[in-house]
Each structure stands twice: as C-alpha cells, then as structure tokens.
Amino acid sequence: MSKGLPKRSENYSEWYNELVKRADLAENSAVRGCMVIKPYGFSIWEKMQRALDDMFKETGHTNAYFPLFVPKSLFEAEEKNAEGFAKECAVVTHYRLKSDPNNPGKLMVDPEAKLEEELVVRPTSEAIIWNTYKNWIQSHRDLPILINQWANVVRWEMRTRMFLRTAEFLWQEGHTAHATEKEAMDETKQMLDVYATFVEEWMSVPVIKGFKTANERFAGAEETLCIEAMMQDGKALQAGTSHFLGQNFAKAFDVKFQNKEGKLEHVWGTSWGVSTRLMGALIMAHSDDLGLVLPPKLAPIHVVIVPIYKGDEDLEAIKAVIMPIVKELKSLGITVKFDDNDAYRPGWKFAEYELKGVPLRMAVGMRDLQNGVIELARRDTLTKETRPIEGIATYIKDLLDEIQTAIYQKALNFRQENMFKVDTWAAFEEQIEKGGFLLCHWDGTSETEEKIKELTKATIRCIPLDAVEEEGVCVYSGKPSSKRVVFARAY
RNA sequence: CGGGGUGUAGCGUAGCCCGGUAUCGCGUCUGCUUUGGGAGCAGAAGGUCGUCAGUUCGAAUCUGGCCACCCCGACCA
Numbered sequence: 001m002s003k004g005l006p007k008r009s010e011n012y013s014e015w016y017n018e019l020v021k022r023a024d025l026a027e028n029s030a031v032r033g034c035m036v037i038k039p040y041g042f043s044i045w046e047k048m049q050r051a052l053d054d055m056f057k058e059t060g061h062t063n064a065y066f067p068l069f070v071p072k073s074l075f076e077a078e079e080k081n082a083e084g085f086a087k088e089c090a091v092v093t094h095y096r097l098k099s100d101p102n103n104p105g106k107l108m109v110d111p112e113a114k115l116e117e118e119l120v121v122r123p124t125s126e127a128i129i130w131n132t133y134k135n136w137i138q139s140h141r142d143l144p145i146l147i148n149q150w151a152n153v154v155r156w157e158m159r160t161r162m163f164l165r166t167a168e169f170l171w172q173e174g175h176t177a178h179a180t181e182k183e184a185m186d187e188t189k190q191m192l193d194v195y196a197t198f199v200e201e202w203m204s205v206p207v208i209k210g211f212k213t214a215n216e217r218f219a220g221a222e223e224t225l226c227i228e229a230m231m232q233d234g235k236a237l238q239a240g241t242s243h244f245l246g247q248n249f250a251k252a253f254d255v256k257f258q259n260k261e262g263k264l265e266h267v268w269g270t271s272w273g274v275s276t277r278l279m280g281a282l283i284m285a286h287s288d289d290l291g292l293v294l295p296p297k298l299a300p301i302h303v304v305i306v307p308i309y310k311g312d313e314d315l316e317a318i319k320a321v322i323m324p325i326v327k328e329l330k331s332l333g334i335t336v337k338f339d340d341n342d343a344y345r346p347g348w349k350f351a352e353y354e355l356k357g358v359p360l361r362m363a364v365g366m367r368d369l370q371n372g373v374i375e376l377a378r379r380d381t382l383t384k385e386t387r388p389i390e391g392i393a394t395y396i397k398d399l400l401d402e403i404q405t406a407i408y409q410k411a412l413n414f415r416q417e418n419m420f421k422v423d424t425w426a427a428f429e430e431q432i433e434k435g436g437f438l439l440c441h442w443d444g445t446s447e448t449e450e451k452i453k454e455l456t457k458a459t460i461r462c463i464p465l466d467a468v469e470e471e472g473v474c475v476y477s478g479k480p481s482s483k484r485v486v487f488a489r490a491y
Numbered sequence: 492c493g494g495g496g497u498g499u500a501g502c503g504u505a506g507c508c509c510g511g512u513a514u515c516g517c518g519u520c521u522g523c524u525u526u527g528g529g530a531g532c533a534g535a536a537g538g539u540c541g542u543c544a545g546u547u548c549g550a551a552u553c554u555g556g557c558c559a560c561c562c563c564g565a566c567c568a
Contacts, residue, residue: 017561028560088567158492158566165567238568277568308527347528365527375527491568 005355007289012233013161016284020162023292023356025279033160033167040356041279043300045170048278049150051202051297052172055194061146061174066128068152069119074127078252084219085123088156090167092119121154126220126245126271129175130253137177137267139258144187145177163280164237164491171275177267179257181246184268185223188244191272192225195240203278204295204408205229205285206415207239208437208486210462215446221271222246228461228486230415231284234435236461236488239281245269280491285411286380292357293380295407296400303329303396304353305338308346308365315340318364321389328393334400354379359403360396380407421484428475428487432456437488441472441481448477452487461486 005022006014020026025041037045053063069092076082096113100106122128129147136142150172160166174191178184192209199205207227217224221243229239250256250266259265286293296302305326307318322338329336337358339349346363353361363375374392377384380403387395418436422428431438442448442460453459467483474481 013562030559032559153568155567157568159564169568171568241568273568275568306527310526314526342526345526345528345530347526347530349529350527351529363527367527 005289005291008232015289016280017162019283019287019291025283025292026162028162031167033157035162035166037170037276040300044282044294044298045276045279047298047300048198048202049172052194052198052274053148053150055198056148056172056174059146059190059194061148061176063149064147065149065151066125066132068122070122070125070128072118072120074131075120077127077131078220078249080248081124081126081220085155089123090121090154090156092121122151123153123155124271124273125149125151125153125173126175126249127253130249130255130269133175133177133267134253134255137255137257140179140260143177143179143257143267144183146174146187147176148172148174161280163276163283165277169276171273173271173273176270177250177255178270179259179265179268181268184246184270185244188223188225188242188270188272191270192227192240192242195242195272195274196227198274199227199229199239199278199281200408202295202297203282203285204297204404204411205239205281206408206412208462208464209466210464210486212241212462213446213449213460213485215449216459218243218271220245220248222248225465226462228488229281229285230411230418230437230488231281231491232287232414233284234418234437234488236437236486236490237277237281237284238461238490239278240272240274242272243270245271286407287357290351290382291355293407294357294359296359296404299357299359300335301337301353301356301358302335302400303337303360303362304349304358305336305362305364306346306349306353307338307340308363310366314366317366317369321369322364325389325393329396332393332397334393334397350377359400362392362396378403380410422475422487423472425476428452429456432458432487432489435489437461437486439484440475440487441483442485442487443474443477443479443481445477448474452476457489458487459490461488461490 005018008015023040024038026035026037029036093115094109094113095115096110097107098110100108133145136145152168152170154168157165157167176184176187178187196207196209199207207229209225209227212224212226218241223244225242227239228236231237247266247268249269255267256264257267282298283292286295305322307315307322309315309318326336326338350361357379359379361377361379363377368374372389373386374389375384376387420431420436420438422431422438422440428438428440438458449460463485469482472481472484473479
C-alpha cells in the first residue's frame with residue numbers, strides 16, 4: 001500500500017475513489033456498477049440506519065417489507081412514474097437455466113422457461129405498495145397508513161461511482177396514505193424535517209431545505225421536497241427527498257376510502273427516501289488529504305488508544321492504567337479500541353486511524369505514566385494536547401460532543417463562503433466555473449432552467465423553503481421574479 | 492450508450508512497439524534488533540500475465556471477441 005492519498009486540490013474524484021477504498025469503506029465487485037460495502041463502511045451505514053429508524057418510529061411509522069419484483073403491468077399503472085424510470089429498469093424474463101448442449105459445463109437461459117409476464121426489479125416500490133394498499137384500505141378508519149421499508153433497489157445507471165451512484169443501492173423508502181391533502185402534505189414536510197435533522201445533527205452536514213422545480217421532480221409526484229448539501233469541491237449533493245404524491249397513485253391503483261359522510265374518495269399519498277448515497281455525502285463533506293473525518297455520532301470507533309512501549313513489562317504497566325479508563329469510557333457509551341497489536345508501530349497506527357477517521361486518538365507511553373498524563377489528538381483539527389489521566393473519560397465524552405459541533409460549524413462556514421448572490425448572466429457564467437451555490441432570481445420557466453443547464457451544466461437544486469420575497473429579475477431572461485433559487489452543479 | 496485509457500503476485504508497477512513463460516517497490520512469512528508520526532537487517536514464499544478464441548515451433552508481447560475498472564460526455568438518488 002502506498003502512503004499518501006491523492007490531494008483533493010489536484011484531483012477531487014481520484015481522492016474520493018482512493019479514500020473509499022483505502023479507508024475500507026467499499027470496493028468494486030465483479031458485477032458491473034455494483035459495489036461491495038465492507039465491514040467498516042457498513043458499520044457507518046448501520047449507525048445511520050439505527051438513528052433514522054428511531055426517528056421514523058418516533059414519528060409513528062412501522063417497518064414492513066415488499067417484494068423485489070414488480071410485475072410489468074403493475075409497474076406501468078402510474079404512467080408518469082413508469083416513464084420516468086423505464087430507461088433504467090432491470091427486467092427478469094426467465095425463471096430457469098439449463099445445461100448448454102453446445103458448451104459442456106456451461107449454463108444457458110432455458111428458452112422454455114420464459115415468464116408470461118416480465119418482472120421489473122424495483123427501481124422504487126410505489127407500484128407494488130399502492131397495489132397492496134388497495135387491499136388494506138376501505139374506510140377512513142384504515143388511515144393513515146405509515147410504513148417504511150429498508151430495502152435494496154436497482155437503477156441501471158450508465159456511469160457509476162461508489163456510494164454516489166451504483167446500479168444497486170440500499171435505502172429506506174417510506175410510503176404513507178392519508179385521508180386528506182393537508183395531512184399528506186404535512187407528512188411530506190415532517191419527513192423532510194426528519195431528514196434535515198438527521199443530516200445536520202448526526203452527519204454534521206448543513207442542508208438547504210427546498211422544493212424541486214418541475215424538471216427535477218420525482219416522476220409521479222405533485223411536489224418534491226429535498227435537502228441539498230454542499231461538498232468540498234463546491235458541488236451540490238441531493239441528500240434526501242420527500243414527495244407529495246397527491247392522489248396520483250391512488251387513482252392509478254384505484255385506492256379509495258369511505259369518508260365519514262359515507263362518500264368514496266381517493267387516498268392521498270407521500271413517499272420519502274434516503275440511500276447509501278448519504279455515505280458519499282459524509283465522506284465528501286468532511287474528509288481531508290489524510291483520510292476520513294467522521295462525526296462522533298456515526299464513527300464506528302470513537303477513541304483509539306495506542307500504547308507506546310518497549311517490551312512486555314512496559315505494556316503491562318500501560319494496560320494497568322488504561323484498562324480502567326477503557327471500562328469507564330465504555331460505561332459512558334463511548335466505543336474504544338485499545339490497539340496493542342505488536343505487529344505495527346505507533347507511527348503506522350497513527351496514520352491508519354487518521355485514514356479511517358477515528359475522531360480521537362489517545363497515545364500513552366511510560367513517560368506519560370510517570371507524569372500521570374496522556375496525549376489526546378483530534379482528527380478534525382489535527383491538534384494534540386496533553387491531559388491528566390484523572391478525569392479523562394468525562395473530558396473525552398465532552399470533547400466528542402464538541403467535535404460533533406465543530407465539524408458541523410466548519411462545513412457550515414465552508415458553505416457560507418461558497419454561496420453567492422448572483423444577479424447578472426456574466427457573473428453567473430464566471431462564478432459557476434469556480435463552484436459553489438449561486439442564489440439567483442429565476443423566471444419560473446422550464447425553458448430558462450434547461451437553457452441554463454445546457455450552457456453551464458448547473459441545475460436548480462431547489463427553491464428554498466425559507467426564500468425571502470424580494471423584487472428581482474431572472475438572471476438569464478431578465479423577466480420579473482419574486483425570490484431567489486439555488487443553482488449549482490450537482491452529483 | 493459515444494470518445495479516450497487501463498487490466499501482469501494481496502496492492503502499485505516494468506516488460507509489449509521489435510514473440511523465446513516475467514522486473515522492481517510495498518505488503519506477507521521466518522529470525523534478530525526495534526517501538527513518542529507510516530522501522531532496520533538477513534532469509535523465504537507468492538504469478539494459468541483479465542478472459543475466450545486465433546496466428547505461430549513458441550504469445551504477457553501480434554489479431555479478434557467478451558468482461559471489468561478509470562477519465563470525459565449524454566442519463567441519474
């Protein structure tokens with residue numbers, strides 16, 4: 001293994017790819033466009049799942065599981081949704097293999113075993129779920145239905161990047177059904193808030209909440225809400241979406257309920273999801289040229305303790321002092337690794353745990369023991385300090401909280417420094433090359449949005465929920481506009 | 492899917508133009524010395540050269556198909 005990572009400043013995507021591999025998060029697999037998530041990477045995802053799942057439960061949702069396969073006839077029922085995903089669907093056409101008579105030892109698809117109806121591998125589950133909901137809903141008493149599922153989905157992408165875009169990815173998808181439009185819209189907004197809270201408080205990544213434009217809207221939705229985050233190269237990454245589906249799926253799948261007046265009405269729906277793409281956001285928002293920087297709340301290991309010793313006697317002396325601290329840290333809910341592996345020297349371990357983003361490193365040698373101190377090094381700031389052993393566990397607990405906040409603040413500062421109000425087309429063209437979010441007036445038309453995309457590769461990431469009303473003119477067309485939207489190049 | 496590139500030991504590579512079964516570094520194993528920022532010395536193991544076919548006395552090397560990955564486009568969470 002060579003020593004350093006590529007530099008972010010020299011080649012951002014190479015830095016990202018190398019970091020994912022070297023930090024043991026994931027690797028490419030033998031399957032085109034699909035990755036293997038390795039144990040270290042998966043343990044971060046598990047922490048995300050745990051936190052999100054708890055938040056879903058707190059807001060009244062329960063988990064269920066629906067099939068991977070969707071019969072084509074169901075898939076195509078909601079036309080806009082089907083059209084939107086048609087180009088990237090994997091399709092199962094046969095159900096059996098057999099020995100190839102012309103090629104001993106090899107298998108072939110058995111032409112006799114063609115399915116009567118093809119099965120689409122879900123790119124998303126609205127179709128199969130709404131088809132099921134039809135059977136579950138008769139009366140307003142059956143509503144609301146608040147269900148989430150953790151699942152894999154497949155979207156046959158042309159070009160893939162680990163975590164950011166893979167052919168198969170893991171996600172959660174919430175699917176809810178409601179009696180009124182308002183209730184469904186409230187749900188859509190509530191879940192967007194849940195996502196924003198999670199990404200900001202757990203991942204330490206600031207987000208902008210907003211509406212998608214018609215062009216960027218989920219196929220089949222009436223309205224798509226999203227959270228957008230800024231990566232260190234100034235590009236935007238959509239971190240989560242929450243859709244108000246109106247009655248579109250209810251109509252497509254004939255899902256009606258009898259209201260209190262005894263009249264039949266179509267059900268109102270929402271769906272919302274975040275995926276393993278969040279891993280990409282986490283990596284690109286905080287990490288540096290030495291490796292990952294993980295926020296404590298998602299770090300598989302909070303503190304690594306590296307003993308520095310000569311011979312077994314030293315090690316035993318260090319252990320005698322350290323083991324009670326390890327125990328105390330664990331009792332405070334802190335994950336500790338005491339690395340006394342003799343095969344590696346301290347310097348190697350320092351570099352290794354920096355690569356893996358462990359938030360705190362404690363180094364202890366004989367000299368420290370004599371002085372009753374240890375050395376604490378912070379991954380986020382790369383600073384070191386010498387602390388008394390006395391009371392170290394509670395100090396660490398507080399410091400981890402501080403790191404969680406500091407990482408967020410650093411990302412927020414970066415975003416503030418790279419967000420610009422832009423009012424002329426010349427300034428737009430200049431700034432978009434430098435990166436960052438451009439806050440601009442827009443005339444509200446798809447034509448202008450597409451023209452800008454064609455000219456600059458920038459898209460409207462969102463119309464912020466908190467956009468202030470102000471008089472202005474569209475940065476491209478000069479037509480009147482009442483608020484600013486966020487333009488950026490995006491992942 | 493279009494353009495460009497790559498594939499040789501666990502990882503990174505030389506060799507390929509001009510055919511004769513393979514270079515170097517890191518890692519691994521053994522031993523000793525080491526241990527406060529990626530240790531040193533000595534010895535050793537490890538390769539159907541992505542894959543399938545073709546040309547040839549002989550293919551990592553030449554030809555063709557296929558697979559995978561990377562970069563740039565189009566598409567997208």
